[in-house]
Amino acid sequence: MRSSVRNGVVGATLSLAILATACGSGDGTGDAIEGPTITIGAQDFGESAILAEIYSQALADGGYTTEVQSLAGFRDLEIEAFDAGEINFAPEYAASMLEFLNDFAGEASGDAAATTELLQARLDEIGLQALEVSDAIDTNAFVVTPETSEEFGITSLSDLAENGADLTLGGPPDCETNPFCIPGLQDVYGVDLSANFTPLDAGQVTVQALESGEIDIAILFSTSGIIADKGWLLLEDDQSMLAADNVVPVVTTEVAEAYGQEFADLVNAVSAELTTADLTEMNRKFDIEQQDPGDIATEWLTEKGLIES
Secondary structure: OOHHHHOOOOOOOOOOEEEEEEOOOOOOOOOOOOOOOEEEEEOOOHHHHHHHHHHHHHHHHOOOOEEEEEOOOOHHHHHHHHHHOOOOEEEEEHHHHHHHHOOOOOOOOOOHHHHHHHHHHHHHOOOEEEOOOOOOEOOEEEEEOHHHHHHHOOOEHHHHHHHOOOOOEEEOHHHHOOOOOHHHHHHHHOOOOHHHEEEOOOOHHHHHHHHHOOOOEEEEEOOOHHHHHHOOEEOEOOOOOOOOOEEEEEEEHHHHHHHHHHHHHHHHHHHHHOOHHHHHHHHHHHHOOOOOHHHHHHHHHHHOOOOOO
16 A cells, blocks of 8 residues: 555545435346455545546446446545545546546656556555446636636636736645646646645635635636536637546456456446536536436436436
């Protein structure tokens, strides 16, 4: 196990709350399959909860015993939970996961296959493995209101270097170390917003701060349904700072070996159906219509023919 994955994690214990449990009892298309419970970790934002439910429900329908657990935080807690044996599956994002594990060495690129291959080399060190990467991609999005865009002449991230150095930025706390956030703006675009950053969240708090004028630029996810709903503008990444943050399931080697190729095939079949447009629509249902992640997942899986209605 790679010891450095524990560095920077606050707290000696991790309290995990069960969001939902779906037992593979043979009620779906497959008979009950003997083996360890597949415990899927969901990070503290809506899309992660939806993806966790999607994989959980598909596996349960195939006869596996599954449960979804909220991590009440982000990737650092996820890695700790893997290390402690409290989860053995997580929906992840290829570039961000790679850069977290390589101490932000800048290895990720816009090539999803190459980035996932590099990720696997890092996962090998900590007893994890990536299954097939999906076409669905979700990157950081730097979002402004039309009024801010017009007032400061900002439509791209390059424009920030000329006109946006004094603007305030708000979003997830990890923006300060995430290579696709403040460090990336510094390295690629030459603009330093670290002194103007307010740590908020990856969702509604940041949305409200932009709406109220508390911040000028919001860091949201590119698949957020709120961006179009509010008529906000996503600043163009015109110098390609953002890398291939495609959705990729990560599992423990133990679970992969316990269940073999049929398990991998089922998970890969789900990933093969995921698209960026699907993520955006599911996020819209969560953010705008405030639908339950489990219900959103069930509807999507049924529409794709991955589970029986």
